[in-house]
Amino acid sequence: MAEHIKVTAAYFSPTGGTRAYVKEIAGAMSAAVEELDLTRPEVRRQKRQFGPDEVLVLGVPVYYGRVPEVPDLLDGLEGKDTPVVLAAVYGNRAIDDALLELSDLCAARGFRTAAAGEFIAPHTFSARIGAGRPDASDKESARELGRRALDKLAQPDWQPAELPGKRPYREFQRAPFYPEGEESCVSCGACVRACPVEAIFASNPKQTDAERCLRCLACVKACPTGSRAVRGMAFEATRQRLEQLLQQPRQPVLYL
Numbered sequence: 001m002a003e004h005i006k007v008t009a010a011y012f013s014p015t016g017g018t019r020a021y022v023k024e025i026a027g028a029m030s031a032a033v034e035e036l037d038l039t040r041p042e043v044r045r046q047k048r049q050f051g052p053d054e055v056l057v058l059g060v061p062v063y064y065g066r067v068p069e070v071p072d073l074l075d076g077l078e079g080k081d082t083p084v085v086l087a088a089v090y091g092n093r094a095i096d097d098a099l100l101e102l103s104d105l106c107a108a109r110g111f112r113t114a115a116a117g118e119f120i121a122p123h124t125f126s127a128r129i130g131a132g133r134p135d136a137s138d139k140e141s142a143r144e145l146g147r148r149a150l151d152k153l154a155q156p157d158w159q160p161a162e163l164p165g166k167r168p169y170r171e172f173q174r175a176p177f178y179p180e181g182e183e184s185c186v187s188c189g190a191c192v193r194a195c196p197v198e199a200i201f202a203s204n205p206k207q208t209d210a211e212r213c214l215r216c217l218a219c220v221k222a223c224p225t226g227s228r229a230v231r232g233m234a235f236e237a238t239r240q241r242l243e244q245l246l247q248q249p250r251q252p253v254l255y256l
């Protein structure tokens with residue numbers, strides 16, 4: 001496979017950590033990368049076909065050791081024996097079955113996993129966990145993944161990467177807490193636009209559809225007035241428990 005191969009960088013990344021890694025990996029593979037932001041529902045609705053001579057770099061955050069529960073996540077992507085390089089980005093706990101699940105989802109849509117990596121970014125529930133990641137060394141690991149994937153794809157008989165994880169996947173969980181808008185909300189709609197799964201009512205952005213909500217906190221980050229927040233003891237307890245448990249920084253792992 002030639003070095004001027006067409007590379008698409010696709011990511012689901014509510015708070016930007018996954019995007020940073022996917023861009024590094026893809027950037028090491030090609031100078032002209034097309035971006036596909038699957039965080040946006042309207043982008044997920046667009047159909048995009050990939051041939052056998054191009055590469056998809058695809059990253060997701062790890063939620064409870066799994067791929068985030070977004071039913072239409074890959075609906076728009078259709079490969080034709082297209083190589084894919086995967087990234088699972090997590091908040092310094094573990095990725096569990098996320099890479100395996102993502103690879104299975106890709107296989108069902110015509111993609112073959114050539115290489116993959118697990119990387120660390122700030123935890124959604126506490127900026128103190130994974131603070132400053134990706135750092136220079138993380139970015140170099142991501143670029144190494146891109147370079148080594150290119151080398152591998154240059155071999156005509158390359159074999160799919162061996163990935164960690166097991167089937168059936170870890171059971172999915174849902175946190176008891178979720179963000180809502182407060183009295184100070186000025187109905188600007190920024191959170192409605194930022195929500196990746198349309199869980200905020202445009203007619204009343206103080207409300208959240210708890211069934212749909214991923215707890216990704218993109219809306220909290222997007223709110224210009226600090227009116228959207230997760231309140232209550234359950235969130236604080238989770239945050240404190242995670243901060244205590246996850247003090248030791250973990251390092252990237254590459255799978256080829």
Ligand SMILES: Cc1cc2nc3c(=O)[nH]c(=O)nc-3n(C[C@H](O)[C@H](O)[C@H](O)COP(=O)(O)O)c2cc1C
Nearest residue numbers: 014015016017018061064065091093094121123124
């Ligand atoms: C609902 C939820 C579940 C999470 N579960 C895990 C987990 O199982 N392991 C972990 O290390 N991080 C976990 N995280 C943290 C995210 O994987 C991490 O913050 C990731 O970098 C977010 O990606 P983004 O910045 O692209 O949105 C979870 C975050 C959320 C919101």
Ligand code: SF4
Nearest residue numbers: 195213214216217219
């Ligand atoms: S409402 Fe839920 S899913 Fe939507 S942005 Fe906020 S936390 Fe994420």
Ligand code: SF4
Nearest residue numbers: 185186188189191223
């Ligand atoms: S972003 Fe903040 S101020 Fe704007 S509608 Fe949402 S909660 Fe209200």
